[in-house]
Amino acid sequence: MTHPTLLKPRHHSVAVKVGSVTVGGDAPVVVQSMTNTDTADVEATIAQVAALARAGSELVRITVDRDEAAAAVPHIRDRLMLKNINVPLIGDFHYIGHKLLADHPACAEALAKYRINPGNVGFRAKRDTQFSQIIDIALKNDKPVRIGVNWGSLDQELLTHLMDENAASAHPVPATDVMREAIIRSGLLSAERAEELGMGRDKIILSAKVSSVQDLIAIYADLAERCDYALHLGLTEAGMGTKGIVASSASMGILLQQGIGDTIRVSLTPEPGGDRAREVQVAQELLQTMGFRAFVPVVAACPGCGRTTSTVFQELASDIQDHIRDNMPLWRQKYPGVEALNVAVMGCIVNGPGESKHADIGISLPGTGETLSAPIFIDGEKVKTLHGSGIAEEFKKMVLDYIEARFGPGESRPAAKSA
Numbered sequence: 001m002t003h004p005t006l007l008k009p010r011h012h013s014v015a016v017k018v019g020s021v022t023v024g025g026d027a028p029v030v031v032q033s034m035t036n037t038d039t040a041d042v043e044a045t046i047a048q049v050a051a052l053a054r055a056g057s058e059l060v061r062i063t064v065d066r067d068e069a070a071a072a073v074p075h076i077r078d079r080l081m082l083k084n085i086n087v088p089l090i091g092d093f094h095y096i097g098h099k100l101l102a103d104h105p106a107c108a109e110a111l112a113k114y115r116i117n118p119g120n121v122g123f124r125a126k127r128d129t130q131f132s133q134i135i136d137i138a139l140k141n142d143k144p145v146r147i148g149v150n151w152g153s154l155d156q157e158l159l160t161h162l163m164d165e166n167a168a169s170a171h172p173v174p175a176t177d178v179m180r181e182a183i184i185r186s187g188l189l190s191a192e193r194a195e196e197l198g199m200g201r202d203k204i205i206l207s208a209k210v211s212s213v214q215d216l217i218a219i220y221a222d223l224a225e226r227c228d229y230a231l232h233l234g235l236t237e238a239g240m241g242t243k244g245i246v247a248s249s250a251s252m253g254i255l256l257q258q259g260i261g262d263t264i265r266v267s268l269t270p271e272p273g274g275d276r277a278r279e280v281q282v283a284q285e286l287l288q289t290m291g292f293r294a295f296v297p298v299v300a301a302c303p304g305c306g307r308t309t310s311t312v313f314q315e316l317a318s319d320i321q322d323h324i325r326d327n328m329p330l331w332r333q334k335y336p337g338v339e340a341l342n343v344a345v346m347g348c349i350v351n352g353p354g355e356s357k358h359a360d361i362g363i364s365l366p367g368t369g370e371t372l373s374a375p376i377f378i379d380g381e382k383v384k385t386l387h388g389s390g391i392a393e394e395f396k397k398m399v400l401d402y403i404e405a406r407f408g409p410g411e412s413r414p415a416a417k418s419a
Helices: 042-055 067-082 097-103 105-110 125-140 156-167 175-196 213-226 241-257 278-289 312-334 352-358 391-407
Strands: 016-018 021-023 030-034 059-063 089-093 113-116 145-150 204-209 230-233 298-301 342-346 361-364 373-378 381-387
Touching (some): 030 278, 042 067, 042 278, 067 097, 067 105, 089 097, 097 105, 113 125, 175 204, 175 213, 213 241, 230 241, 241 278, 298 312, 352 373, 381 391
Parallel strands (some): 113 145, 145 204, 204 230, 342 361
Antiparallel strands (some): 361 373
């Protein structure tokens, strides 16, 4: 998906089909996530995949690290399908992926994509053999692969070779630049080898994950110049809470604005007992805030100040936002296009009426010392003024009525009324 404010044309990438989802080419940027359950625990993994899919994750990656996990994969896929959850599952393989895929053909068939880390698929003489075995299985099952380089498990032979080469150079570069080049070259060399083995470019996705914002930006900018593979963005070990959100948004936001990135994951460390689906929400909000995609109706609300000592507008904005997110899995089917809705909940008369006019439906609540009345704007026109203690509940009902009237089956957009 293109955007009118992109700094340069979208990185031209080859489209890759991952199950029913297209990554790259002209397709919108795809949101993905990863479970943190033991994949061998079928019930727990099904529950988490379902929760991630309901939150809007379009691809879900699961760990396949041992026989029990590999044996569980087809059962997880089949039972999700019985629940009408058809999100493509990606197998995350390290060290013995070649063996697990060979020993568990039902797992190889059930997965929509295999993720291979070239830094730990094998070492020295075994590396090419084991990598080739995975590619061969992917070809037999007509599955794409993600060649995912991670700086924490970078191919040490390649890095040492490049460091030695740099040290002997008449014009050595900083060690950081060598590390970045090693990451890029590891991905490109592995992709080149996959092509030599018969895999088409329409079956290859590349990623190059680091935990530094500046490294991520530099590496992907260079990678995008040197290949047309579909690219997966993600800041690895982004962190917990606001730190992880800010770091991921800062790095990926810059790359997306430059037209780089075909699928993204926000790798948040969950709070103890926290919701794993938070990473999906953040990824969606990043893409929606930048104007690349729309996932849920936008609720604009003022930050509050000395003119808004009442908490009514905060509570109302939160209630509406929570209600929308809770109902979006159903609304996506019942109200096509509802994700484009804009709602404004403002706290006083300074900016309230103007912001409300720009929204599809908006309310300007009374601020400190203001008359206990709240004008309602629909499609830019004032239609009604609410009074009294039931303002919040009345407005929530008006929002739901507006959604039904505008996006409901067989209904037309409501006409604005005069106050």
